Amino acid sequence: MLKEILLQGQQAADAALERLLPPDTQYPPSIHAAMRHSVFAGGKRLRPILCMEAARMVYVAPPDAKTASAGDPSGALPPGIAELGAAVEMLHTYSLIHDDLPALDNDDLRRGRPTCHVAFGEATAILAGDALQTYAYEVLARLQCAAEARVRIIEEIAHATGTIDGMIGGQVLDLEAEHTKPDAKTLEYIHRSKTGALITACLITGCIYANATATELQRVREFGRAAGLAFQIADDILDVTQTSEQLGKTAGKDLAVEKVTYPSLYGLEKSVRMADQLITQACAALDSFGARADTLEAIARYLVERKK
């Protein structure tokens, strides 16, 4: 059941990305080939799935002959939501391309394939990352929801991927941390901003797209804040416990570069317990949604479980 939902979400996101991204025959072809190389590299589409399932949780389909009356949980997705999911995946991919560059993490392998700069050269990789960010905003500006919702979505996403408590801020601190050995508080800040903020923004913007109330948004934000940190702790754990083949990238890299992680600060066992506690806390924030929150909760538990 959960596997089916994840597969359907992945397929919906893939189809939207395929439809929205220019073909690699589009002039100038090199940049479009580079963008597609990194976007279609076998990603699980976690962020689009979270976006879509958060939207499904709060969405009330308009009443018509075929569906239940307004207010009933129909379990439908708001039309066009996959395009919002595709846009956040473009932003996630842009950040991966730039993170992998020689001047940053200098990774040759991502999801088992050569990284963008290895396949296309550094200049094209920088521009392909830039272009995926640009293109994401073009897609967001054209979403099928009201203009007022679109500008709220754009503001939320831009803030979550920016320098203040957002993705770029986290990346800056992560780079600096390689020399300075951050304490527990700084490490939590890095994780929350580098990956947690965009995870939360996916959930929140899915809900904005689906006309959620302010109270619903607040609860979803609490869920995202706790679950986002849990995912990143799980990611740290994964780097210790999995092989390079399982990861699709170089395993043990955090240890090799003496990077501070949750396992290195707290030990493996305590890290696992912390991730579990955060997931429990996250799910508690969704209590008032009742059974409608089941899918989102199951995804959150699954993402942490599979990483042990």
Added chain:
Amino acid sequence: MLKEILLQGQQAADAALERLLPPDTQYPPSIHAAMRHSVFAGGKRLRPILCMEAARMVYVAPPDAKTASAGDPSGALPPGIAELGAAVEMLHTYSLIHDDLPALDNDDLRRGRPTCHVAFGEATAILAGDALQTYAYEVLARLQCAAEARVRIIEEIAHATGTIDGMIGGQVLDLEAEHTKPDAKTLEYIHRSKTGALITACLITGCIYANATATELQRVREFGRAAGLAFQIADDILDVTQTSEQLGKTAGKDLAVEKVTYPSLYGLEKSVRMADQLITQACAALDSFGARADTLEAIARYLVERKK
């Protein structure tokens, strides 16, 4: 008079940038210092000025006790337009930071100062460019015009800075041109997309902000298309005729790397004539605006004249 308008526009853009960009004490400080280093490097703020003056040309201030009745050319700027100007300047600056990187143009000097990667290192420069792009969209999403106008502005700007006939597409072709010696048609395409598209977007979005009609937008688009190409031809000319000190960057660089430019393809004299003809053509597109177009026309002529 013109000098006064240019100075006022520059000051309005600078003030908006100062207000909008996080201070360099904001955590994490390194990224905000790098963003400010490049944004406050003595730019003329040409793009914000074009944006503001295009808005002024079409704007009709709402009637009140103090100003003339609606429909009269009051010469006022729509409130908050400087923030739109600041956002396009952030996008322009992001493109300069990334263009200057070692993997791209490898420039050490920009406007007489060390480029971002020379001053802050390559990783921070990549992220500072990324962040300026991100921050521009956050500012655009919060502009003081109607949400419908904001999404049109965001779509226009994202498209103009993207890969299809936009800034990144032009940059890709420009890089490839270093090896392939483009013909006249390709060179024109590079110029139109690399710099012309954003120039046009500045004018168009200023007009959208000021509630221009579809007919007005069409005329301004024609002006931008011709004037944008003229500016870039003038820039090519400048590289041949000015010293490094005058330019604030390494002069004769195009010649040194055997880059194809308008002077190298057509000769200096014909290039000057082409730029002049394009400016005449640009100004003709604004005929129906009468005296209200005087400032925009004067700026266009000035920008090409000063470069001879």
